[in-house]
Amino acid sequence: MSDSTIHVDRVTKSFGSQSVLQDVSLSVPAGQTLALLGRNGAGKTTTIRVLLGLIPADSGAVRLGGIDPSVDPLKVRGQVGYLAEDQTMYGWMTPTELIRFLVPFYPTWDTQRAEDCIRRFDIPRHTRIGRLSKGQAVKLGLALATAHRPAIVILDDPSMGLDPIARKEFNRDLVEHLQSSGATVLYSSHLLDEVESVADAVAILDQGRIVRVGETESVRTEVKRILVPLTSIAGTSRPDGLLDVRRYDDRLALVCDDAEAYIERLSAQSIPFDVVDLSLDEIFEAFVIGRTTDWPIAEADTSVLA
Numbered sequence: 001m002s003d004s005t006i007h008v009d010r011v012t013k014s015f016g017s018q019s020v021l022q023d024v025s026l027s028v029p030a031g032q033t034l035a036l037l038g039r040n041g042a043g044k045t046t047t048i049r050v051l052l053g054l055i056p057a058d059s060g061a062v063r064l065g066g067i068d069p070s071v072d073p074l075k076v077r078g079q080v081g082y083l084a085e086d087q088t089m090y091g092w093m094t095p096t097e098l099i100r101f102l103v104p105f106y107p108t109w110d111t112q113r114a115e116d117c118i119r120r121f122d123i124p125r126h127t128r129i130g131r132l133s134k135g136q137a138v139k140l141g142l143a144l145a146t147a148h149r150p151a152i153v154i155l156d157d158p159s160m161g162l163d164p165i166a167r168k169e170f171n172r173d174l175v176e177h178l179q180s181s182g183a184t185v186l187y188s189s190h191l192l193d194e195v196e197s198v199a200d201a202v203a204i205l206d207q208g209r210i211v212r213v214g215e216t217e218s219v220r221t222e223v224k225r226i227l228v229p230l231t232s233i234a235g236t237s238r239p240d241g242l243l244d245v246r247r248y249d250d251r252l253a254l255v256c257d258d259a260e261a262y263i264e265r266l267s268a269q270s271i272p273f274d275v276v277d278l279s280l281d282e283i284f285e286a287f288v289i290g291r292t293t294d295w296p297i298a299e300a301d302t303s304v305l306a
C-alpha cells in the first residue's frame, strides 16, 4: 500500500527579519484528519505552503507520502489534493467545462467521481462558475481538488467566508466525502466549532509555534476547567499545565492541561472542587490567550484579589 502520511519535522521559516514558523512539527497518520488551528497570522498557510513545496523552509524537513516536495514536486502534486484559502477559478466556465479542462493535467483524474460529487453537492453544472454562490464555489473546489483520487488532501481554511449554516453543511459534506475516500487530511482553520466534528486530532499553532497537539478526544479529556474556593488554595503551589486563571466571586476558575493530575492533588489535600468540560473553542482560547501570570495564591496572600 502506498504511503499517505504527512510529516512536518522541526520546520523554521522567516520572511526577512520576521520569524513566522519556529520548530514546527506535525504528523498525520494515513487515513486520519488533523485540524491545524491558529488565529489569523499564526502561520497556518505558511506551514501548508512549505509542506506543498511552494516555498522553502529555512530548516527542517517535510514529507508528503514519504516524498520531499522540493525534490519531486510533480509526484507530490499527483497524490495531493489542495484547496487554497483564496482559490480563484475560471469564472467564465461552467463546472462541467472546467472538469473537462482539467482532465489532461492529471493522469488519475476521475471525471465520473467529479460529476458524482457535483451532483451530491447540488452544484449547478451548467451555470458559469462566476455566478455560483460562495458555498457552491467552495464545494466545487473540494470536488475538483479530490477528483484525481489523491491519497492526501490539504485544505486551507476551506469554509472561510461562508455563513454559519453553509459552514455546517460544507463540513458535513466534507466528512462524508473524505471519509468515504479514506484520504489523509490536513485541515487548517480558525473556526473551532466546525473542526470538532471533522478532526481525529488537533494541533494548535500560536505565533509560529505548536503549543499543543493531540487526538481531539484526548485533548478534551486532558484539558478542563477546575473551580476551587479561593481561600482553600491559598499557599498551595501552581498546578502544572496551568493555562488560564480567572476569579469568579469567591472561586477561582483554573484551566489546566493534565487536569487529572491537579484533581488528584486537590483530592489528596481535601480541597473541594468542581470540574467543567470545555469545548474545543474554550480550550483553544486558553492556549492562545490564557492568562496565568497572576497565579494569585502563591504568596498565601488572597488580599491581592480583593
Ligand SMILES: Nc1ncnc2c1ncn2[C@@H]1O[C@H](COP(=O)(O)OP(=O)(O)OP(=O)(O)O)[C@@H](O)[C@H]1O
Binding pocket: 015, 020, 038, 039, 040, 041, 042, 043, 044, 045, 046, 047, 085, 190
Ligand atoms: N510571502 C510573505 N512575505 C512576508 N510575510 C509573509 C509572507 N507570507 C506570510 N507572511 C507573514 O507570515 C505570518 C503568518 O502568515 P500566514 O498566512 O501563514 O498565517 P495564517 O495562520 O494562515 O493566517 P490567516 O488565518 O489570517 O490566513 C503573517 O504575519 C504574514 O504577514
